[in-house]
Amino acid sequence: MxxxxxxxxxxxxxxxxxxxxxxxxxxxxxxxxxxxxxxxxxxxxxxxxxxxxxxxxxxxxxxxxxxxxxxxxxxxxxxxxxxxxxxxxxxxxxxxxxxxxxxxxxxxxxxxxxxxxxxxxxxxxxxxxxxxxxxxxxxxxxxxxxxxxxxxxxxxxxxxxxxxxxPGVTTDRSVSRTAQVRVPAAAIDPATGGLAAPGYGIVPPFRHTRTERGLVVWAPFPDRPPLLSTTEWPQRPEPDAPMTLAEMRASVARVLGAEVPLDPPAGAGPHVLRRVVGGNTRLxxxxxxxxxxxxxxxxxxxxxxxxxxxxxxxxxxxxxxxxxxxxxxxxxxxxxxxxxxxxxxxxxxxxxxxxxxxxxxxxxxxxxxxxxxxxxxxxxxxxxxxxxxxxxxGADVRYDPGPDGPPVGTWAPDLVVHGDDGPVRLAALTRSGRPLLLDGTGTLAAACAPWHDRVDVVDGRLTGTSSTALLLRPDCYLAWASAEAAPDRTGLRAALTRWFGRPRDLAAEPA
Ligand SMILES: Cc1cc2nc3c(=O)[nH]c(=O)nc-3n(C[C@H](O)[C@H](O)[C@H](O)COP(=O)(O)OP(=O)(O)OC[C@H]3O[C@@H](n4cnc5c(N)ncnc54)[C@H](O)[C@@H]3O)c2cc1C
The missing domain is CATH 3.50.50.60 (FAD/NAD(P)-binding domain)
Incomplete structure (x- = not known):
């Protein structure tokens, strides 16, 4: 199975x-x-x-x-x-x-x-x-x-x-159009990389530009054809025909009140050319x-x-x-x-x-x-x-901190561990996806030993955090933390059990 x-x-x-x-x-x-x-x-x-x-x-x-x-x-x-x-x-x-x-x-x-x-x-x-x-x-x-x-x-x-x-809501009021395009060099503002629309001005790159008629985004990526998007709120339903570049030109003209020359991108496709009517918000x-x-x-x-x-x-x-x-x-x-x-x-x-x-x-x-x-x-x-x-x-997401309170339930900061081999950033220690005890006190290895089959222990002074020791879940949220020079081992064992189960000799039958 x-x-x-x-x-x-x-x-x-x-x-x-x-x-x-x-x-x-x-x-x-x-x-x-x-x-x-x-x-x-x-x-x-x-x-x-x-x-x-x-x-x-x-x-x-x-x-x-x-x-x-x-x-x-x-x-x-x-x-x-x-x-x-x-x-x-x-x-x-x-x-x-x-x-x-x-x-x-x-x-x-x-x-x-x-x-x-x-x-x-x-x-x-x-x-x-x-x-x-x-x-x-x-x-x-x-x-x-x-x-x-x-x-x-x-x-x-x-x-x-x-x-x-x-459940949730479906709206059909907005129409978003997106196309990868080519524009003549004269239509690019050399100072900003923005899109020059005669009669409107400069549409700045990588920002939303809102007018009273809609929204335009100009995204001149360096490694692929530029992407142009509009969003409008039309009074009448849109025709159900396939999207075209002419439709994109007309939409840009309506939103900006100015014509912008748009051509199909050079090179092999497929290139983005889509219309999305309305949208869903559902959970x-x-x-x-x-x-x-x-x-x-x-x-x-x-x-x-x-x-x-x-x-x-x-x-x-x-x-x-x-x-x-x-x-x-x-x-x-x-x-x-x-x-x-x-x-x-x-x-x-x-x-x-x-x-x-x-x-x-x-x-x-x-x-x-x-x-x-x-x-x-x-x-x-x-x-x-x-x-x-x-x-x-999504950095304001806080999980239940349990009896210990914060920082348990928060995401581990980008700290550095200073061990025997020199400084190591946290991101280099979490690649295996295993639970991780960072022990800046040198006192916790024995308390964690019964979980050695599922929790890694790394010793070293911690910088980038006010904690002296941290227990990380595989998703890098904190399961336990201490700011003490000699942390409470009972609390650590409780957190290990709460998140990673009882040690092997007491483990339950497989699900
Ligand atoms: C226009 C647009 C722009 C977006 N821009 C961004 C952005 O800038 N940044 C961002 O983070 N997100 C963006 N998103 C959202 C992002 O694309 C989605 O959140 C993401 O694709 C979801 O990934 P998924 O793996 O959950 O589902 P999907 O990517 O939808 O993959 C689902 C897979 O399931 C397969 N499948 C479906 N039914 C079955 C079945 N019955 N049996 C077997 N296989 C099936 C499908 O073939 C598909 O491969 C954008 C979305 C859209 C539409």
Whole structure:
């Protein structure tokens, strides 16, 4: 029997599969597509996930650069500028890498870890038993697995088959158009790289430009054709014909009140040319039904504004992987698997709040213009900018700290461990995805010894934190912390048991 069938070889399914493999589980991934999709959705990653990928050794594979992630000096919230230069410990990181490349890197990594990806396999049915899930495919073949994870996107078949509701709202008011384009050199402002629109002025690069008629984004990426997007709120329904470049030109002209010469990009495609009418903001009622779990877009959909989708979904995967693995290994403490929903559903709720708030701020109308003026004034204050940066980064996510209180339940800072071999950044110690005790006191190894089969211990003075010792879960959230020179070992043992189960000789039977 297969341990875990992950339905969907999108970014989140592949990330989960790799996390499971790191934790010693052999998952199988299936996808109904015969080949990876050529559709390019995300233009990059935004938020804490950039540092999380660094902590799995994937940042360098995506950037080709060994330098650690650097925070963004500026970003946008609801098409309003967000100046982050005055924000202490700015948590907002960005990685402008197209989704296709992210999926390619994640697929390579899953393959390196021995994860089989079965393509052309569409899940059409499932039946839960007490000890397993029976899965049926479109070709009538079947398979049995101990757990099934639906990472099959916003229209998730798994979610529907499991009978999990997907409440929320669908709007049909906005129309977004996106195209990769070529513009003559004369239409580029040499000083800023902005788009020169005679009669309007300069559309600055990589920022949202709002007029009373809509929104324009001009993104002249260095390594691919420039991307131009508009959002409008038309009075009449749009025709249902395929999107064209002429339609894009007309949309830009309406929003800016000025013509911009647009041509198809040079080079081999496929090139982005799409129209999206309306959108959904929905959150699964539950992330788990028995042995079926939901992950990524299958559990939550929302506007792409601010680019939060993969920050949320990939961290869902990192949260679920070790918990599901511990359950399958038979050493999960009671209720561990249910903390997946308890921790990640509120994180998704924050994202839907943020994207809906931003969608309201980009809408047309003089009342919205007034609201934007006020919100713009508020964002200019560093304290407020820090609050919004943490929201967009998902860095304000706090899990239940339990009896110890904070910083337990927060994400481990980018600290440095000064051991016998010199300074090592945390991101170099977390690649295996194993729980980690960082002991800056040299007093805790014996207390942790009974968990040696599942928890690594690293000694060394800690800088970049006020703690002297920290216990990290595989997703880098703190399970325990001490600021004492001689930490309380009873509290450490309680945290080890709470998150990683009783030591081997007392472990429960496998699930
Ligand atoms: C226009 C647009 C722009 C975006 N921009 C950004 C951005 O800048 N930053 C960001 O972080 N996010 C962005 N997102 C969101 C991001 O693309 C999604 O959050 C992400 O693709 C979700 O990944 P996933 O793995 O959960 O699902 P998906 O990527 O949808 O993958 C699901 C997979 O499941 C497979 N599947 C479906 N049904 C079945 C079945 N029955 N059996 C087997 N396989 C099945 C599908 O073939 C697919 O491969 C954007 C989205 C859109 C639409």
């Amino acid at each position: 297969i341990d875990v069938l992950v339905v969907g070889a999108g970014p989140n399914g592949l990330m989960l599969a790799a996390e499971l493999a790191l934790a010693g589980i052999r998952p199988v991934v299936c996808d109904r597509l015969v080949e990876p999709t050529t559709e390019n959705r995300a233009n990059g990653l935004v938020g804490q996930v950039v540092r999380m990928l660094d902590r799995r050794g994937l940042h360098q594979r995506l950037t080709g650069d060994a330098a650690p992630p650097r925070p963004a000096p500026a970003f946008v919230f609801g098409a309003l500028p967000l100046d982050l230069t005055g924000v202490t410990d700015n948590p907002l990181h960005g990685l402008p890498v197209p989704q296709r490349q992210i999926e390619r890197v994640l697929a390579e990594r899953a393959a390196e870890l021995g994860v089989p990806v079965r393509r052309g396999c569409e899940v059409t049915g499932l039946r839960q038993r007490a000890d397993a899930v029976e899965v049926e495919f479109a070709d009538r073949t079947t398979l049995t697995c101990r757990y099934l994870v639906g990472a099959d996107g916003g229209r998730s078949t798994v979610r529907k088959l499991a009978g999990i509701g997907f 699964a009622e539950r992330y788990r039904d028995g042995r079926v779990l939901l992950l990524g877009d299958a559990a939550h959909v929302h506007s792409a504004i601010g680019g939060p989708g993969l920050n949320l979904g990939l961290q869902d995967a990192v949260n679920l992987g070790w918990k599901l693995a511990a359950t399958l290994h038979g050493r999960a403490p009671d209720g561990l698997l249910d903390t997946y929903e308890a921790e990640r559903r509120p994180a998704a709720r924050r994202v839907t709040m943020s994207t809906q708030a931003q969608s309201a701020l980009i809408a047309p109308g003089s009342e919205v213009t007034a609201l934007r003026e006020l919100v713009g004034e508020l964002l200019a204050r560093p304290g407020n900018a820090a609050h919004v940066a943490a929201l967009m980064a």
